[in-house]
Amino acid sequence: MNKFDTLIIGGRYFDGTGGPSRIAHVGVKDGRVARVFDAQPDTSLAKRTIDASGCWVTPGFLDTHTHYDAELLVAPSLSESVRHGVTTVLIGSCSLSMVCSDPEDASDIFTRVETVPREKVLPILKQHKSWQTPKEWVAFMDQHPLGPNVISFLGHSDLRTAVMGLHRATDRNVTPTPEEQQKMEALLEEALQEGFLGLSTMCLKWDKVDGDREWSKSLPSTYARWREVSRLNALLRRYGRVHQGAPNAANPLQVTQYLKETLGWLRKPLKTTLIAMIDLKGNPTVKPMASLVGWLANSFGGNFRWQLLPTPFTVYADGMDIVLFEEFGAGEMALDIRDQLERNDLLKDEQYRRKFRKFYKEKLSP
CATH class of the missing domain: 2.30.40.10 (Urease, subunit C, domain 1)
Known part of the structure; x- marks a missing residue:
């Protein structure tokens, strides 16, 4: 034998x-x-x-931050990742998943943020998306011919849009009704029971909605009050799952909200990871402060991690239609203009070009 x-x-x-x-x-x-x-x-x-x-x-590599959510539907082998030794991928990050919302909503909250063509993603979702709940999504994935193992967060923007509708979910003056809050909690609990890793949220304002209906609004997750997020966190804490967040870079003190949630003096600590360290890594002053904050949170009973890419990388861009330009005011001004001729006129304006240069060189801006 x-x-x-x-x-x-x-x-x-x-x-x-x-x-x-x-x-x-x-x-x-x-x-x-x-x-x-x-x-x-x-x-x-x-x-x-x-x-x-x-x-x-080698052991199989875990790719702990991908946005393969749509690609999985049409190229489930994910052959490029597998070819490089990846055996497990994580999707559903940054409040973006394609689980609960309908095809057009799922496409609009995803494509501009991830700089992928809406005209490619929307038809894929219309053709393949037959599920509306976490349980139905898992059933689809169970029979899908996947290459690597797949783990997923439930995205808060996806969840919020499915329950409230894209228009109400991106209105600063609207809060979910008690029934809508309960529906979000029920869907999240279903996801946790089905094995989802946790919930991903977003507070960065520069990630924008695509499409013709709510163009250039920030992602739905950014409009949530903290009490809404805190109630969802209670479920994550009960199930021992993870909250992946991204704080508002324009308001560094907002990190304290995550720190308060992770602490576990008289309760179970909340596993929390923030995808913000990439913005801090190059700053010799802020990075040690961030590391100290994480150490203090864990010393006082929290379960807190900063998330960052482990190696430097180069971005190639043909023009400015890439999310990096959303991250400072002058870039955002240009990308908010959909008409190419109008945008070209703006780019030729001397005052705008001076403003662009000023924003681009400002090392301490959000």
């Missing part, structure tokens, strides 16, 4: 602990690493042998 299903022979083995790599041989049984050998074992111990000479053997 074979002791292993597979033997991977002669590869450079990385165990995932951060320790040095080495040439080693890996025995796999029932989908798990059963043993690691330093000396090459007898290949008759396995049903199959893979010669990994000249290759790396």
